[in-house]
Amino acid sequence: MDVIRYALATPFLLLFLAACDGQAPTTEPEAAAPAVTAAVVEEAPTSDAAAPEDPYLWLEEVEGDRALAWVEDQNDVSLGYLEALPTFEPLYERNLEIYNSDERIPMPAIRGAYVYNFWRDAEHVRGLWRRMPVDTYLAGGSDWEILLDVDALAETEGEDWVWKGSSCLRPEYRHCLLNLSRGGADATVVREFDVATRTFVENGFQLPEAKSRLSWKDADTLYVGSDFGPGSLTDSGYPRTARLWQRGTLLDEAPEVFAGEQTDVAAGVFRIWDGDTPYDLASRAPDFFTQKIWLITEEGPMNRIAIPEDARFEGIFQGQMLVSLRTAWQPADVTYPQGALLAIDFATFMQGDRGFDVLFEPREGVALKRGGVASTKDYVVLNLMDNVVGRMQRLSRTDDGWQTEEVPVEANGTIGIVSAADESNLLFFQFESFLRPDTLFASQAGGMDARAVDALPAFFNADGMTVQQYFAVSVDGTRVPYFLVLPRGFEADGNTPTLISGYGGFQISRTPSYSATVGHAWLARGGAYVVANIRGGGEYGPAWHQAALKENRQRAYDDFIAVAEDLIERKVTRPQHLGIRGGSNGGLLTGVMLTQRPDLWGAVVVQVPLLDMKRFNKLLAGASWMAEYGNPDTDDWSFISAYSPYQNVKADVDYPKAFFTTSTRDDRVHPAHARKMVAKMSDMGHDLLYFENTVGGHAGASDYTQAARNEALIYSYLWDQLKE
Helix, strand or coil: CCCHHHCCCCHHHHHHHCCCCCCCCCCCCCCCCCCCCCCCCCCCCCCCCCCCCCCCHHHHCCCCHHHHHHHHHHHHHHHHHHCCCCCHHHHHHHHHHHHCCCCCCCCCEEECCEEEEEECCCCCCCCEEEEEEHHHHHCCCCCCEEEEEHHHHHHHHCCCEEEEEEEECCCCCCEEEEEEEECCCCCEEEEEEECCCCEECCCCCEEEEECCEEEEEECCEEEEECCCCCCCECCCCCECEEEEEECCCCHHHCCEEEECCCCCCEEEEEEEEECCEEEEEEEEEEECCEEEEEEECCCCCCEECCCCCCCEEEEEECCEEEEECCCCECCCCCCECCCCEEEEEHHHHHCCCCCCEEEECCECCEEEEEEEEEECCCCEEEEEEECCEEEEEEEEEECCEEEEEECCCCCCCEEEEEEECCCCCCEEEEEECCCCCCEEEEECECCECCEEEEECCCCCCCCCCEEEEEEEECCCCCEEEEEEEECCCCCCCCCCCEEEEECCCCCCCCCCCCCHHHHHHCHHHCCEEEEECCECECCCCHHHHHCCCHHHCHHHHHHHHHHHHHHHHCCCCCHHHEEEEEECHHHHHHHHHHHHCHHHCCEEEEECCCCCCCCHHHCHHHHHHHHHHCCCCCCCHHHHCCCCHHHHCCCCCCCCCEEEEEECCCCCCCCHHHHHHHHHHHHCCCCEEEEEECCCHHHCCCCHHHHHHHHHHHHHHHHHHHCC
16 A cells, blocks of 8 residues: 555545455455665756657647557557566466455444445446444344445446545444545545435435545534635645535535645645533645644634644543644653653643553564554553564543553454444454464453454465565665565575565555465466565654655665665576566656666566655646655755756666556546656666556456456566566
8 A cells, every 4th residue: 555545644544544444355456555765876967957848748648649558558568568467368367357256355344233345256346335234233233234336326327426435424433434546546426325215315415526535523514625716725635624515505606714835735624522521623734744733613713723734633531632743842841752642631631731641662673563453442452563563552531540551363363353343332344464374353341352354365385485584784774674575485596576565755654464466476477576665654663654755765776676686696697687677656667667777677667656746746736745855946956866866877887677567546646657767768768568548547457347347457467478
């Protein structure tokens, strides 16, 4: 999962998105499986004032006739080559069989007395939104109530609908706002749905296609941020203002209740709950990692919630405000450490109290996972990482203060909190590892006494395969962990085709995960698979991320190169057998690897990437990522230009035959990044491959058939390039 795929990962926006249904089936391929980068840079100019105009700007016109004709020509050549490879057809058929298999876990999203789930299979390629009583689900039931058939809706309405989630009004959860995307884009059409009648509400709340943000205030009132016309969106293309919209009134007449700045990432108003107590909050996100929050009350003006702008507001539990820190904070006489989770009575905090309880404090190797705070009726549950493998803790309030208990979970894998109930202590979580299929656990006690309720079958034979964790040493002496999954019969002779995946950005962690695609398409064929936990990610908390921000970006690339060189030194592989894959921010990283160390790779996959870092902030949501990369229109260009792939590709360098992929409907990372890089390299005479899916959004595919094809193309390319 990649960051920019997380849309805006500020706490404010995560609260908006938290109501969406469950998770994708765990056998679905990663939408843009990340991979990473490395060093050796040349001196770069500090200004591009004298630079000639970009001759490939015409490819930024997403649906321009000339651009689409170019795309079609590229697709014809690349698909003709890739689909003719002997591996393509069997990989495609096996992928499709796995992705459409009924032997998947229907991941539950708890809402009141029901679990909700979104399901796709061979007969329902666009999917079914459905529900089942909690007790029936826990008993292993299979009789789902179908709420909406997206395939039937798309056929009836003549639309290419892709499900993008729902937000339902508590406590009955009868009325829901459904988000439907055309072709998988981030922008959605919003329509109100009545779960009881299984129909769209006549004259209900509706919004046209936009990157909207909505929150229920009550049954007849919404907080709405959307494209209201000029001035209503930020430079990043997200809502800048919020309106209070009453049922039965025109949206254009709804009063504005809050506004941010044009340069913010986004701004809006939303309602959260602590049990039966609602809180209305207004938020501005000045950049990707900061926010300012205000409490809205009926009594008068908004009151600022005075926590650090870069802290993460984790919600309110039993009257206690939960806050996690990205940097150390000294609000009074006590300094609270970076990465800590704090709690304080919210009412007294708003009156000036700054005496926090420390619920979690990081220690060597142990960090709170980003987004790793959940709560049930009586417990706060923490998802932790201990040297990149999962741990879990349960916290409760007692007369003597907070009590912390270790939740017994399996070792050497990844723990994922799936869904937590508000009205009970029911918690669903899952465990997985590279060679152990996902298992879903249910606990009626906030994590304790959990039992397995469902599990994936083994989609590939893992007998004889092994997993090891090593540490490479980066240029500055930092120890960088990585996982190495070895195929059966491995010999350390340097001849094993090896694929490295990583990410290194936005505090996103890469942890052990079970991938049926990696298993059957790569490991079972004799390839080795590597996940590199480079800086820029969140594997060791916010400090690990901040170590590779902006002017320190090269550290992430150095880390990745160190992992690659460690693999070569261990005689796992050699450059001609070493491939890398990355998407989104990971696509930037593999693009950097292509241009910085072309000698180190035999294959490079660059998916839905950022590549033209001079113009990234001017394309679609790009302005929202300047807190990560810097602003190329300032002196920051001096360090950005040193690694920007589009500016650093050269005609007289021997590059491996790279494979670039993107989507016409990606409205998050502009397809022009990949288009322009490919056009430039092609005109220089470099041999490469390019595929642009005309639908699919930032995920690159909008249904399992497209996903199966994309993965078959990529693994056919990798095997063709890296085999002996």
